[in-house]
Amino acid sequence: xxxxxxxxxxxxxxxxxxxxxxxxxxxxxxxxxxxxxxxxxxxxxxxxxxxxxxxxxxxxxxxxxxxxxxxxxxxxxxxxxxxxxxxxxxxxxxxxxxxxxxxxxxxxxxxxxxxxxxxxxxxxxxxxxxxxxxxxxxxxxxxxxxxxxxxxxxxxxxxxxxxxxxxxxxxxxxxxxxxxxxxxxxxxxxxxxxxxxxxxxxxxxxxxxxxxxxxxxxxxxxxxxxxxxxxxxxxxxxxxxxxxxxxxxxxxxxxxxxxxxxxxxxxxxxxxxxxxxxxxxxxxxxxxxxxxxxxxxxxxxxxxxxxxxxxxxxxxxxxxxxxxxxxxxxxxxxxxxxxxxxxxxxxxxxxxxxxxxxxxxxxxxxxxxxxxxxxxxxxxxxxxxxxxxxxxxxxxxxxxxxxxxxxxxxxxxxxx
Numbered sequence: 001x002x003x004x005x006x007x008x009x010x011x012x013x014x015x016x017x018x019x020x021x022x023x024x025x026x027x028x029x030x031x032x033x034x035x036x037x038x039x040x041x042x043x044x045x046x047x048x049x050x051x052x053x054x055x056x057x058x059x060x061x062x063x064x065x066x067x068x069x070x071x072x073x074x075x076x077x078x079x080x081x082x083x084x085x086x087x088x089x090x091x092x093x094x095x096x097x098x099x100x101x102x103x104x105x106x107x108x109x110x111x112x113x114x115x116x117x118x119x120x121x122x123x124x125x126x127x128x129x130x131x132x133x134x135x136x137x138x139x140x141x142x143x144x145x146x147x148x149x150x151x152x153x154x155x156x157x158x159x160x161x162x163x164x165x166x167x168x169x170x171x172x173x174x175x176x177x178x179x180x181x182x183x184x185x186x187x188x189x190x191x192x193x194x195x196x197x198x199x200x201x202x203x204x205x206x207x208x209x210x211x212x213x214x215x216x217x218x219x220x221x222x223x224x225x226x227x228x229x230x231x232x233x234x235x236x237x238x239x240x241x242x243x244x245x246x247x248x249x250x251x252x253x254x255x256x257x258x259x260x261x262x263x264x265x266x267x268x269x270x271x272x273x274x275x276x277x278x279x280x281x282x283x284x285x286x287x288x289x290x291x292x293x294x295x296x297x298x299x300x301x302x303x304x305x306x307x308x309x310x311x312x313x314x315x316x317x318x319x320x321x322x323x324x325x326x327x328x329x330x331x332x333x334x335x336x337x338x339x340x341x342x343x344x345x346x347x348x349x350x351x352x353x354x355x356x357x358x359x360x361x362x363x364x365x366x367x368x369x370x371x372x373x374x375x376x377x378x379x380x381x382x383x384x385x386x387x388x389x390x391x392x393x394x395x396x397x398x399x400x401x402x403x404x405x406x407x408x409x410x411x412x413x414x415x416x
Contacts, residue, residue: 002364002384005343005414009396010363012260012305012412013347017400019256020349020407022047022186023120025247026054029184031222036060036115040179041066041082042103045121045198046350047186049075049147050404052082063117063321065106069099073351074402089126090148090355091141096129100167101381103231104130107172110179118172118181122188122350122406124198125158130166140164143223148220151315153276154189158199159207159215160396162235164227165199169235173242181242187249188350188406190274190310194244202242205235243310247381250309250408253349257410263383266414268305276410280382282312283331283344286413290342293415302341306327306413312356320386323354325409329361330387334378337368341416350352354388359400360409361391370394 008317013113035245039062043052050071056063056079066082068075071089078084085099131140143164147157162169173181181202189196212231216223223231225244251273258268271289275282292298299307312324322330325346332344347353347360371378374393381390 001341001416002343002366005341005416006362006364008264009343009345009412011264012257012411013345015260016253016257016410017288017349017403017405020186020248020376020405022051022248022405023054025186026051026184028404029245029247030055030058035062037062039063039115039117040106040110041117041119041137042107042126043119045122046071046074046406047121047404049084051119051121051184052079055119056080059117066138066361067099067103067106071123071127074404076325086114087127089123091144092126092137095135095366096127097131097137100128100130104175107176107179110176113176114179116176116179117182118202120183120198121186122198125168127162127196132164132166132230134229135164139227143221143227146221149316149395151313152215152219153313154311155196156215157191158196159212161199162205162207163212163231163233167201168199169205170203170239171236172329173239174236174412177241179241183242183244185244185246185355186405186407187246188408190276190408191405192246192249202239203244204237209234234253244354248405248407250410253313253407253410254307254309257307257318257412258305266303267300269300269306270307273309275308275312279312279314279327280331282411283328286333286344286411287335290336290339290344290413290415291361294339294342302415304415308411309408311408314385316385318384318386320381321356321386321389322385322387323348323356323358323360325333325353325360325393326358326387327382328411329363330378330382331388333363333367334382336363336365339365343414344412345370345398346409346411348409351400351403357399358388358397360398361396362398363396367394367396
């Protein structure tokens with residue numbers, strides 16, 4: 001029974017990911033538009049290569065030049081007329097700077113009759129960067145590391161990033177003016193907040209100096225004097241050369257998962273598409289739902305599928321290895337111990353969870369016992385933020401490889 005449940009979980013998650021692959025989303029949008037005569041293509045993020053390939057398939061005759069900046073391992077070869085850069089994620093590196101610099105060189109000469117097709121997907125904040133005077137790459141990596149370990153959510157993280165950059169927070173579009181910028185975005189941000197996706201390079205910034213200072217104080221961030229000065233400068237609040245369209249999001253992924261679950265005989269319930277809390281808390285909560293379903297048939301009677309979309313956070317206190325989906329899964333595994341015919345799986349739709357080769361984890365009521373048999377103390381491993389080591393030992397890592405898309409995370413609870 002448990003093997004069949006796990007196979008169902010994998011099938012449902014695969015359907016969710018396939019529903020948000022970038023090619024059909026990009027091509028369908030571009031088919032609805034009359035292409036302008038001359039287009040410069042700039043694509044950033046984990047899905048950048050595939051979005052750019054789709055754009056070439058539709059508008060290849062008018063795309064005259066372009067730059068693609070994506071994560072290492074996410075490029076699939078050369079694209080005609082486009083320069084491809086692979087760069088660092090989740091921390092920016094020298095190639096993040098090189099790719100952005102080349103993009104700026106292409107847009108700087110453009111005039112009012114020119115168009116920029118700007119393809120944006122998750123990961124763009126780290127992958128696409130130009131530094132203000134007085135800020136080094138080491139400085140930027142240090143503040144990114146602090147933010148990623150602090151437990152800050154993505155809106156808070158990107159609010160800081162915007163002001164330490166020459167391309168974020170609307171500044172890329174401001175630099176492109178008077179050229180027109182058409183932005184197509186795959187959203188990896190809760191609520192599809194346009195000024196937060198990839199730190200909003202081509203969208204007016206809604207955060208303020210006061211917002212940013214409150215984040216600095218909340219997480220006790222350590223900043224250089226120049227960083228403090230930059231955080232006191234406002235970002236563009238109005239951009240009149242930009243139009244923005246969200247062409248994919250976690251809502252689409254979760255809806256597709258619900259449909260797939262129904263086809264496999266499970267009654268689906270979409271609990272939320274804005275899951276935003278500590279990963280281990282989400283794991284315990286979903287395990288509690290599993291026990292309620294099993295014992296009281298609430299909120300659904302089995303067989304059922306409970307679905308969540310969103311992006312949890314991890315406040316890093318230990319020295320282990322993992323990601324938010326793995327931590328959620330390990331926490332759930334501890335709380336599910338001994339419960340029969342239950343599987344929980346949580347996956348990053350981009351195929352990457354934290355700085356690991358796993359997309360997430362898939363656990364059941366026997367995971368805790370498998371860990372104990374391997375001599376792994378699950379509670380201690382969780383406390384050390386070492387979910388990867390634990391799930392590897394129990395055989396419960398989900399490894400998909402790069403998927404070519406990125407729209408938050410999908411978490412699935414199946415009860416047979």
